[in-house]
Amino acid sequence: MSLADETSEDHGGHDEHHLPAVEDWPRGFGEASWWPFITALGATGFYVGAALFVLGRGEEAIVGPMTGPYVFIGSAFVFLGGLYGWLYHAFVVNFWEHGTDGHGGGAMRLAMISFLGTEVATFGAGFVYYFFIRAGTWPPTGAELPPLVSSLVLVNTAILVVSSFTLHFAHTALLKNNRKRFMGLMAVTLLLGIIFIGGQGLEYYEFLVHENFTLTEGIYGSAFYGLTGLHGLHVTLGAILIGIVFVRGLLGQYDAERHTSVSTVSMYWHFVDAVWIFLVVVLYVGAVV
Structure with missing residues (x-):
């Protein structure tokens, strides 16, 4: 990538x-x-x-x-x-040169699609593990599940979904050479991503400190922290990439004809957004029904 x-x-x-x-x-x-x-x-x-x-x-x-x-x-x-x-x-290295040649855009997008394919396999393995343990006795013997579906989870989910829309419309604005709108929406997207990461950290704090729900809390604990932690790592990487795109945008690195980075980062961000929605449905809601 x-x-x-x-x-x-x-x-x-x-x-x-x-x-x-x-x-x-x-x-x-x-x-x-x-x-x-x-x-x-x-x-x-x-x-x-x-x-x-x-x-x-x-x-x-x-x-x-x-x-x-x-x-x-x-x-x-x-x-x-x-x-x-x-x-x-x-x-x-190529910061001031504005990137690679004009023939690389399609290749970069194809590379991102291939990369996301491996990510589907990675998350898929985690979900297979969860579905395997979910098919047994539930809740797991000796495990006390905390209140998983909370207002914090719902707000955090809404924040990530909105950030996906703001990034989409930022890219659309760039394609129309509306640089001011592009930069404004990119700033909002970056802020929402940081808030989401902070919200997930707060959720971990509540579970670990107040609910005593840890990684060693049976097989569900390992599945919960494994999948949400893996997703949090991906969101953090996505926020870093958006931050880089934002800085390059401030320096005038993008326009309607030069936007491969914006396109590939958008693909990645939409992917982690979709994975989170699936996580909430399966791992949060599915654990209490």
Whole structure:
């Protein structure tokens, strides 16, 4: 996924800033970077660390009790390092050049669609796990579920849905070269995304502190925090991307003919919006009916 946008300029002279790279990378993708693979490796480590944490518990633990946490923390550094390198090469290096050539727009959108396909598989695995445990005794034996469907959840859901509309109309305004409306709606979208993240943090605080509902609260606790935490990570990344687009917009990087970053980030944001609605229906409402 790249934040680079299309222009007719050839940036072959800037290859020294794009290491690691090779020369025969498909035109439109800019470079053959290792950073997405490093980021994916770090993300994979989260799951490995969680699995080792489970295997390290109980009287017949297979690994040491701290093996899982160590792997998880190490993976976090790998993930954040890969993410930094990815965003740096996709955004900072070509910041003043306004992005890649005009043939890259379609390729970037196709890459985003492919990326979202992998995200569907990732969330799908989590939902399969939840449906598996939901088919058994419910509520799970010994588990005390907190009041899941609250005014906070409903407000947070409304905020995320509205942010999807504001981003859509921001993109529409850009296509009409209405830069003032584009920037105003982008600012609103970014603000709503930050509020949503804060709302989810407040929900976690209420569950952990006041309701004593933790990750180790049976199989539902692991499913709840696993899926909502994964979604929160995606929303945080989306907010970062929107923030980058907003800064580039302030510097006049976009117009009706140059908007690939806006388009791909919009696709990503609409995706996390749709996943959240599905989460609320299945994980919140579905747990109490």
